[in-house]
Amino acid sequence: MGHTKILDLFCGTGGFSKGFENAKGGNYRVILGIDTRRDSLATFKANHDGALALCQDVRGVDWQVLRERVGVKRGEIGVVVGGPPCQGFSSIRPHRSSNTDDPRNDLFLAFAACVDSFRPRTFVMENVVGLATHNRGRDIASIEETFARIGYQCDWKILNAAHFGVPQRRERLILVGMERTASFRWPEPSHASDHSTIGYRDGSRMLRPENQSLFCKARPLEPAVSVMDAIGDLPMVKPGGEAYDYDRPSITPYQCARRGSCKRLTWHNATAHREQMMEIIRHSGPNIFSIPRNLVSSGFSSCYSRLAPDEPSVTITVNFVHPASNRCIHPVADRALTPREGARLQSFDDDFRFVGSRTQVVKQIGNAVPPLLGTVIAEAIAPMACS
Numbered sequence: 001m002g003h004t005k006i007l008d009l010f011c012g013t014g015g016f017s018k019g020f021e022n023a024k025g026g027n028y029r030v031i032l033g034i035d036t037r038r039d040s041l042a043t044f045k046a047n048h049d050g051a052l053a054l055c056q057d058v059r060g061v062d063w064q065v066l067r068e069r070v071g072v073k074r075g076e077i078g079v080v081v082g083g084p085p086c087q088g089f090s091s092i093r094p095h096r097s098s099n100t101d102d103p104r105n106d107l108f109l110a111f112a113a114c115v116d117s118f119r120p121r122t123f124v125m126e127n128v129v130g131l132a133t134h135n136r137g138r139d140i141a142s143i144e145e146t147f148a149r150i151g152y153q154c155d156w157k158i159l160n161a162a163h164f165g166v167p168q169r170r171e172r173l174i175l176v177g178m179e180r181t182a183s184f185r186w187p188e189p190s191h192a193s194d195h196s197t198i199g200y201r202d203g204s205r206m207l208r209p210e211n212q213s214l215f216c217k218a219r220p221l222e223p224a225v226s227v228m229d230a231i232g233d234l235p236m237v238k239p240g241g242e243a244y245d246y247d248r249p250s251i252t253p254y255q256c257a258r259r260g261s262c263k264r265l266t267w268h269n270a271t272a273h274r275e276q277m278m279e280i281i282r283h284s285g286p287n288i289f290s291i292p293r294n295l296v297s298s299g300f301s302s303c304y305s306r307l308a309p310d311e312p313s314v315t316i317t318v319n320f321v322h323p324a325s326n327r328c329i330h331p332v333a334d335r336a337l338t339p340r341e342g343a344r345l346q347s348f349d350d351d352f353r354f355v356g357s358r359t360q361v362v363k364q365i366g367n368a369v370p371p372l373l374g375t376v377i378a379e380a381i382a383p384m385a386c387s
Contacts, residue, residue: 003029004386005072007118009058009082009111011035013364014044014051015348016126017081019374021048022349027386028078028378032070034058039356040364046353058084058110063117072118078385079378080115080123083369084108108143115177116150122182122384124377125175126369129158132173132200143175152177155184157207158200162312163189165222166347166370167230167254170315174207174377178384187380193224193312225254227331228309231341233259239335240272262350267339267361271321280304281323281334302327307337313345318366339365347372 004027008017011033020028033044034054045053052070054061067074084107115123131140144154156175161168164187178184189209200206209221233255235243244265250256273281276295283291284306288299296304304323307313309331319325320342328336337345339361343352347370354361378385 003027004078005076006030006032007077007080007114007120008033008044009080009114010084010107011044011082012037012040013354013368014048015346015352015371016083016369016374018047018352019347019369019371019376020079020081020378022371023375023378023382025382025386027382031072032066034061039360040367042355043353043361043364046355058114059106061110061114063114067118074117074119075121077118077120078122079381080111080118080120081126081374082111082124083126084111109146112146112150115147115152120385121179121387122184122381123152123177124381125177127173127175129171129173129200132156132158132205140175147177151180153180153182154178155186156205157186158205159189159207160193161370161373162193162224163191163208164373164376165191165225165254166312166345166372167225167227168313168316168345168347168370169193170370170373172369172373176377176381178381182384184381184384187376190222191224192221224312225252226310227307227313227345229254230258230313230344231255234268234338234341234344235265236333237268237270237335237338238333239270239278242269244268257349258344258347259350265340265350267343267354267358268341269358270333270335270338273323273335277323278334281329281336284323284329287327299324300326305329307331316342316345316366318363320366321362342366346370 006017006020006028008014008030012035014033017030030048030051032052035041036057038055041053041055147154154175154177156173158173161170176184186207192209229252233248233250235247237243250259280291280295284304287301287305288303291304305327306329307327314327317326320328321336323329323336330337342365346365346368
């Protein structure tokens with residue numbers, strides 16, 4: 001059987017599509033990634049051998065010309081994946097080739113145009129959970145209508161990555177589009193967590209353990225993967241320090257899976273905090289209220305906070321090496337997370353190669369879709385995509 005070809009729009013590092021390539025059977029192959037950020041594309045290229053990395057705004061792509069460039073005919077692509085920014089969806093209208101109210105709407109319309117041009121067997125669009133309720137649900141309905149007009153039926157769910165083996169309570173909306181004759185079954189949650197995903201009025205849209213009655217084959221769930229389950233085998237570097245060698249064995253299944261056969265560490269370098277910040281970090285606890293008032297004057301409740309060792313992480317952001325911005329202080333060490341620890345919490349394997357400056361790589365990691373979540377979705381849509 002030949003490979004199932006994937007196009008990755010708004011690809012960033014390519015973490016989501018890398019998860020597809022890691023899926024059981026090894027049948028998926030990414031052939032194209034498009035993004036406007038050159039450093040992210042360099043990382044994408046380093047981890048997707050043979051794929052074309054195109055630095056371009058999708059709104060300027062001639063999809064027919066691109067089909068010829070990558071050498072595929074309509075219907076030969078198995079999957080198009082991507083996460084078009086949704087902030088401008090409030091004024092989107094189906095059937096329009098452009099929208100002058102908000103240029104970000106054109107990013108979604110370009111995604112739809114790509115789907116219409118390549119005619120994949122299925123596509124996956126991931127986005128923020130707020131899309132479900134934005135504009136009182138009219139936006140998600142408009143998106144579904146747009147795809148219906150070009151011959152695709154859609155289904156979408158809200159999920160928490162912690163329920164699928166990712167050591168992070170990252171909430172996302174996943175929309176799957178398929179040809180009208182296809183059928184699709186959503187993956188079952190595999191892990192239990194006490195932290196529920198954001199609510200939605202239609203409970204059937206929530207892909208969570210509490211809804212096990214929705215699934216035909218309910219099974220006992222594993223405990224959610226915790227922060228230390230994920231990073232506990234990494235060397236305990238000091239602020240400003242760096243480690244290149246593992247100094248202890250992997251213990252948990254998650255640690256073993258992420259380390260694999262990797263022999264050398266990369267990007268395990270800690271921020272060199274100033275003494276004022278070090279004093280704050282030494283007082284840090286579950287929220288900002290653990291810090292004496294004379295040390296911090298303002299900030300959200302999650303600022304200057306320490307991650308709980310026995311729970312999944314909060315959502316990793318693009319500032320996870322800066323304690324002033326979010327909860328990112330190591331559970332045990334008096335410092336912020338290293339880029340490698342952030343990558344572990346995002347489910348990147350240790351041999352995934354990041355390209356760019358430390359600042360760029362941290363942003364790449366924070367912006368990524370967890371590869372392990374990509375693997376879960378890839379295996380669920382395989383009956384459609386790989387047929």
